Every structure is written in structure tokens, then in C-alpha cells.
Amino acid sequence: MNNSRDKILGAVKDALQQPSHLPPTPQGIDERIKEGLASVTPKDYVGLREQFKKELELVSGEFQLVHSTDEIVTAISRMMQESNYTSLTIAGDGPYDGLAQRVTEKNKAVQLVKASDYQKTERKEKLAATEAALVDVNLAVADVASLALLYDDTPSSLPHFLPLTIFVVIKPEQLVANLFELFEKLPAEKAKNMTLITGPSRTADVEKVLVLGAHGPKRLVVFMLEEK
Amino acid sequence: MEMTPSKTKQYIKEALKDDHLRTAVDKATQTALHKREDKVDQIPYWEDLRFKAYAVKQDVIEHLDQYLEEFEKNCKQNGIHVHWAADTEEAQKIIFDLVKEKNVKTIVKSKSLTTEEIHLNKFLIDKGIETLETDLGEYIVQLMDQIPSHLTAPALHLTRQDIGKLFQEKLGADYTEDPEELLQIARKKLRQKFLAADMGISGVNFAIADSGSFCVVENEANAHLTVSLPRIHLAVMGIEKLLPDKGALPVFLKLLAPSATGQKATSYVNFIGGPSSEKYNEGPKEVHILLLDNSRSKILADSRLRETLFCIRCGACLNICPVYQQVGGHAYGWVYMGPIGSTLIPQYLGLVEGKYAPFASSLCGACYEVCPVRINIPHHLLKLRNKVVEAGQSMKGEKMGIAVWAFLAKHPMLYRFATWFPAQLQKLLPGEMAFPAPGYAKERAIGRFDPKGFRKKLFKLEKDSKKSSE
Numbered sequence: 001m002n003n004s005r006d007k008i009l010g011a012v013k014d015a016l017q018q019p020s021h022l023p024p025t026p027q028g029i030d031e032r033i034k035e036g037l038a039s040v041t042p043k044d045y046v047g048l049r050e051q052f053k054k055e056l057e058l059v060s061g062e063f064q065l066v067h068s069t070d071e072i073v074t075a076i077s078r079m080m081q082e083s084n085y086t087s088l089t090i091a092g093d094g095p096y097d098g099l100a101q102r103v104t105e106k107n108k109a110v111q112l113v114k115a116s117d118y119q120k121t122e123r124k125e126k127l128a129a130t131e132a133a134l135v136d137v138n139l140a141v142a143d144v145a146s147l148a149l150l151y152d153d154t155p156s157s158l159p160h161f162l163p164l165t166i167f168v169v170i171k172p173e174q175l176v177a178n179l180f181e182l183f184e185k186l187p188a189e190k191a192k193n194m195t196l197i198t199g200p201s202r203t204a205d206v207e208k209v210l211v212l213g214a215h216g217p218k219r220l221v222v223f224m225l226e227e228k
Numbered sequence: 229m230e231m232t233p234s235k236t237k238q239y240i241k242e243a244l245k246d247d248h249l250r251t252a253v254d255k256a257t258q259t260a261l262h263k264r265e266d267k268v269d270q271i272p273y274w275e276d277l278r279f280k281a282y283a284v285k286q287d288v289i290e291h292l293d294q295y296l297e298e299f300e301k302n303c304k305q306n307g308i309h310v311h312w313a314a315d316t317e318e319a320q321k322i323i324f325d326l327v328k329e330k331n332v333k334t335i336v337k338s339k340s341l342t343t344e345e346i347h348l349n350k351f352l353i354d355k356g357i358e359t360l361e362t363d364l365g366e367y368i369v370q371l372m373d374q375i376p377s378h379l380t381a382p383a384l385h386l387t388r389q390d391i392g393k394l395f396q397e398k399l400g401a402d403y404t405e406d407p408e409e410l411l412q413i414a415r416k417k418l419r420q421k422f423l424a425a426d427m428g429i430s431g432v433n434f435a436i437a438d439s440g441s442f443c444v445v446e447n448e449a450n451a452h453l454t455v456s457l458p459r460i461h462l463a464v465m466g467i468e469k470l471l472p473d474k475g476a477l478p479v480f481l482k483l484l485a486p487s488a489t490g491q492k493a494t495s496y497v498n499f500i501g502g503p504s505s506e507k508y509n510e511g512p513k514e515v516h517i518l519l520l521d522n523s524r525s526k527i528l529a530d531s532r533l534r535e536t537l538f539c540i541r542c543g544a545c546l547n548i549c550p551v552y553q554q555v556g557g558h559a560y561g562w563v564y565m566g567p568i569g570s571t572l573i574p575q576y577l578g579l580v581e582g583k584y585a586p587f588a589s590s591l592c593g594a595c596y597e598v599c600p601v602r603i604n605i606p607h608h609l610l611k612l613r614n615k616v617v618e619a620g621q622s623m624k625g626e627k628m629g630i631a632v633w634a635f636l637a638k639h640p641m642l643y644r645f646a647t648w649f650p651a652q653l654q655k656l657l658p659g660e661m662a663f664p665a666p667g668y669a670k671e672r673a674i675g676r677f678d679p680k681g682f683r684k685k686l687f688k689l690e691k692d693s694k695k696s697s698e
């Protein structure tokens with residue numbers, strides 16, 4: 001292995017002895033990107049929230065503005081009932097686990113599945129069979145409607161991926177303007193292991209026809225919780 | 229199905245006769261182009277992003293040794309096992325040794341062109357290891373025993389009817405041509421495979437040198453399941469895929485999604501920076517990364533052509549290319565196709581096997597205009613054509629033609645005669661008949677020479693324009 005390593009690095013070093021003949025990049029690019037970004041970034045929270053909503057809907061996600069956790073419980077219970085769902089999964093240790101509990105109290109047909117209660121092999125099987133999940137994320141990005149989930153802060157990311165419908169709760173302070181701001185804010189160590197989620201899973205591999213629910217969720221509902 | 233760029237001429241002939249293929253490619257490329265344009269229009273600083281990406285890539289590629297060493301050191305610190313492979317054979321050996329050592333019986337893969345480059349599926353399957361592609365398009369071409377025909381849309385050359393028949397034949401499913409139902413068939417089959425697989429294999433879109441982590445960009449969630457469900461993960465990465473730090477990611481993520489699929493952001497970007505932690509009790513217990521050279525260091529040695537290593541495999545240059553639109557991806561006979569493929573084929577495979585590739589272009593320049601990292605593809609194609617000629621690999625007929633033209637160009641009287649004579653000879657042919665051109669005229673209508681000849685026409689044109697400007 002070391003032989004190949006040295007061989008490759010040696011070949012790269014030799015190759016770089018050739019002086020560069022690549023064209024120079026114009027000056028002031030970073031400033032122009034900043035200006036361009038500023039020109040399309042809403043100036044206040046409400047603008048950002050509306051941008052997030054618009055972008056999320058464009059990628060077939062659903063957005064609901066709510067002012068209390070009761071509203072979330074009622075909405076999820078109703079959607080679960082409409083879809084005839086009987087199982088709701090949570091990662092465990094999450095800030096909204098209590099809400100999921102309240103959904104099962106309201107809708108007795110729904111069984112709660114806590115990912116962290118199971119060892120990995122059993123967990124995979126269990127979660128693959130559940131229909132919906134109630135999860136949290138770390139940050140949300142307004143200009144592309146992405147959600148950032150840091151693995152270091154959760155015992156399981158499978159609830160975000162295996163069930164057909166995902167309910168996500170976010171709060172105003174979690175909203176950032178764009179990907180530039182996101183990567184600036186993310187702590188370097190935690191950003192090594194994470195995922196960015198934008199809308200439900202999809203494919204257009206058959207004649208470029210868009211179909212939702214490829215290998216992951218088919219429906220993604222984001223609740224923006226603006227508590228008084 | 230083994231393919232080779234040395235048969236490109238034959239593949240092109242076959243493709244040009246296949247209306248079914250042309251319709252499928254046309255529909256797919258036009259859809260992608262329109263969606264791309266729509267998203268690019270919404271980013272007023274798009275051109276600046278392209279310049280920025282170029283500058284970042286230039287820095288990485290021209291200091292590649294340093295970034296590779298930094299990446300390796302940080303990967304190791306994160307508990308990632310790093311392997312180096314100089315070529316296909318070595319890469320296959322490393323992977324098979326790992327598979328044996330870890331007692332791996334089943335593998336799920338997410339789309340990776342680098343693994344296509346080393347024929348990994350065929351190699352592992354021949355060794356008795358179940359290896360399944362999980363991206364829908366890749367799964368389809370694997371069942372078809374084909375290679376992908378596009379960098380980001382592997383099954384772009386197939387219609388829904390083709391896929392319906394394939395699933396009926398190979399999976400025993402009821403025939404359907406509904407894309408939603410076709411997806412459900414594949415999802416059901418593959419879900420079980422995900423849950424049972426011992427190893428996941430992915431490619432790498434971007435690797436971050438200063439953090440020792442890498443990311444995989446996707447839409448289907450198959451890559452997430454590939455990197456998180458099996459107990460071992462292996463990522464296969466070309467040595468050029470590095471970025472200095474996470475600060476460069478927004479630039480590249482913003483450029484990649486519109487260019488590749490006409491989206492503002494892809495559905496998932498999965499970051500892997502080591503095996504699973506205590507708290508996050510998911511993800512692989514072991515993460516391996518294989519750094520593959522396979523001619524990249526050779527490409528680096530040309531101080532201008534090294535720009536082709538900037539490619540982020542978005543496929544935009546394919547979609548816009550008038551040649552690709554006519555012949556599709558298989559005509560190029562290799563895993564990289566279209567304009568960028570035409571530059572990579574002779575560089576990776578040599579000027580003998582790849583001698584036709586740089587000529588499969590009209591040099592219209594559209595690829596350069598859409599390329600998110602500003603690779604000057606037409607320039608590189610010309611340079612590679614030159615190399616093919618210098619290596620004595622140009623076609624006989626072409627060589628003769630150029631020799632005759634060079635001779636005539638040095639003898640103006642003869643040149644004048646040569647451009648006048650065919651038009652006179654043509655008068656002997658009955659009616660509107662053109663000179664017979666066997667082969668060429670089979671697929672195209674061929675016109676008659678102008679009886680006046682080119683020179684007379686040009687002088688007349690000049691005269692007329694002078695008159696009108698007076």
C-alpha cells in the first residue's frame with residue numbers, strides 16, 4: 001500500500017514540476033459573490049421564512065406555520081388518520097419526542113416506535129416498517145429549503161430516511177439565509193458527519209418524469225413553530 | 229457488455245440509425261437544459277461562482293500533493309482507513325482483499341463513475357460477491373448489462389417501455405410503463421437488499437482536505453442508505469476530487485445541482501467523516517477510502533490539459549452538445565462521454581484507443597459556456613487532435629486529403645482549377661443529380677456544386693457589399 005502511495009504522490013509531484021499555463025482568475029470575485037447574494041437575500045426573518053416556504057413547496061415539500069405545539073399535534077394526528085397510518089417513529093432524545101407521545105394519546109390507533117430503544121439490526125427492520133416519523137434538525141436554509149442534520153446530535157438518522165412521511169419541526173432561530181451562512185455557522189467538527197435534506201426523495205430516471213418517494217420519504221412536512 | 233472507444237465510428241453509425249434512441253436522448257437533454265437555464269437565471273452571481281470554482285480547483289490541482297497528504301492525515305485522525313491505488317488492477321485487488329478479510333457477502337452501491345472506471349461490479353460479481361446498484365438508473369443499466377449513457381442520468385437512452393419489458397423479464401414483475409409503478413418495483417426489491425448488505429460502496433463528489441471528510445450528493449436517498457445501513461463503508465475516489473475546506477462547498481453545491489439536474493439543491497448531501505460514534509449508533513463501524521490515480525497524475529503533467537481534472541461530472545456539457553444529442557452516450561464507448569469524455573478518453577486510455585474521441589465534436593463552444601467550472605473543452609479538444617496527429621494516429625483518408633489540399637494551396641493556379649473543375653464535370657450528370665458519395669449519402673442528402681465555383685461567388689459578394697456601403 002505504501003508503495004502505491006509513494007508512487008502516486010511522487011508522480012503528482014513530478015507532474016507539478018511543469019509550470020502552470022492556466023488562465024488567471026479576475027480580481028474581486030468574492031466581493032461580487034457577496035454583493036450578488038445580498039441582492040437576493042430577504043432583509044428580515046419574515047422574508048426568509050417566506051423564501052424557505054416558497055422553495056420548499058417548489059421541491060414538493062409542505063410548509064405549515066404554527067404557533068403552538070398543540071397545533072402540531074392536531075395536524076399530525078389528522079394527517080396520520082387521513083393516510084391510515086398506524087406507526088410513528090422518533091429518534092429518541094429529541095426535543096419533540098413529547099409531541100409524538102401526545103399524537104399517540106390523541107390517536108389511539110398510532111403506535112410509537114423509538115429508534116434508540118433498538119439495537120442497530122433490529123432498528124433497521126423496525127423503522128423500515130413504520131409509516132411516519134417526527135424528527136428535528138439542526139438548521140434550515142432559506143434560499144434552497146435545505147435542512148441540516150448533524151449526526152453527533154442525534155442517536156439515529158434512520159427516522160429521517162426510512163418511513164414514507166416525515167414531519168419536521170423547526171424554530172425561527174434555526175433559519176439561516178443561504179448555504180454560505182450555513183457552512184460558516186456549522187461547527188467544523190460536527191459538520192464532518194451530517195446530511196442536508198431538501199424535499200422528499202425523488203428520481204427522474206425514467207424518461208425524466210419526476211417521481212417522489214424513491215428510496216426514502218415520499219412526503220416531507222415542515223412545521224415552523226413560532227411560539228409567542 | 230464490453231465497449232471500447234476504438235469502435236466509436238461503428239457505434240456512431242449504429243446510433244445515427246436508431247430513431248428510438250435519438251428521441252429518448254433529445255427529450256432528456258432538452259428537459260435538463262430548460263431546467264438548468266431556469267435555475268441559473270435565479271442566481272445573479274452565477275458567472276462569479278464559476279470563476280470562483282475555477283480558482284479553487286486551480287489551487288487544489290496545482291498543489292495536489294499537499295492536499296492529498298493533508299486529506300490522508302485528517303482521514304486517519306478521524307478513524308478512516310486510507311488506501312491508494314495506482315490503477316484498475318490495484319484498486320480491484322485492494323477492494324477484493326478487504327471484502328475477503330471482512331467476510332463480505334453482499335454489497336449495495338450508490339452511483340459512482342469512478343467505480344465504473346475500474347469495472348468494479350463485473351469484477352466483484354465474477355468473484356461471487358453479490359453487488360447491486362441502488363440508484364434507479366444505475367440499477368436499470370446493470371440489469372440491462374450496459375454501461376451508463378450519461379454522467380448523471382445513466383438510463384437516459386431508454387424509454388419507459390424498454391424499462392417495463394426489462395423488469396418483466398429480469399424481475400418477473402407484471403408489465404407496466406408507469407414511472408411510479410416502475411419505481412415501486414425497484415424500491416421493494418432494493419429495500420431488502422439495503423437492510424441485509426454487509427458493505428456499502430459509494431463514490432465521492434467532494435472530499436474536504438482540512439477535515440478528512442467527504443460528501444456524496446444524490447436525490448433518491450439510496451446513497452444515504454448505502455452509507456448508513458451496512459457495517460462497512462468503502463468510498464472510491466479519484467485523487468482530483470479534493471476541496472481545501474468546507475468554505476468552498478457552498479460554491480460547488482450551488483453550481484452542481486442546476487448544472488446536473490436543473491435543481492437548486494439536490495435532495496440529499498451526505499457527509500461522512502469517520503465511523504459511527506457512541507451516541508449516533510448508526511452508520512458503518514468501519515469506513516475505508518480508496519484514492520485512485522488511474523492516469524490522473526499523467527493528465528496533471530500537461531500544464532494546460534490538467535484543467536480537465538477540474539470536472540465535477542455534472543453532465544451539463546453532454547446535454548448541450550449537438551454531437552451527444554445525436555448519438556447518445558454509448559457511442560463514445562467508455563464511462564466518460566460527451567465533450568468532457570472526448571477529452572478524457574485519449575488522456576486516460578492513450579492516443580491509440582482514444583484517437584477518435586477528440587474528433588467527435590463540432591467545436592461550437594457551447595460546452596465551455598455551460599461548464600460550471602469553466603473548463604475550456606474546445607481548446608483541449610484541439611490540442612488533443614493535434615496530439616493524435618503527431619502520434620501518427622490520424623485516419624488515412626484524412627491524411628491524404630490534407631496532403632492534397634496542402635499541395636494545391638501552394639499552387640494557386642492548380643487550386644483555382646481544382647475548385648472550378650468539379651462543377652464543370654457535374655454538368656455531365658443527368659438532371660439535378662449530385663456526385664455519388666457512397667456511404668456518406670446513405671444517411672444524408674448531398675447537394676450539387678455551385679456552377680460558378682466558390683471564388684467567383686466570393687468576389688461577387690465582396691463587390692455587392694462594397695456597392696451597397698457606397
Ligand code: SF4
Binds near residue numbers: 542545
Ligand atoms: S466538463 Fe464541466 S460541464 Fe462537463 S461534466 Fe465536467 S464539470 Fe460538467
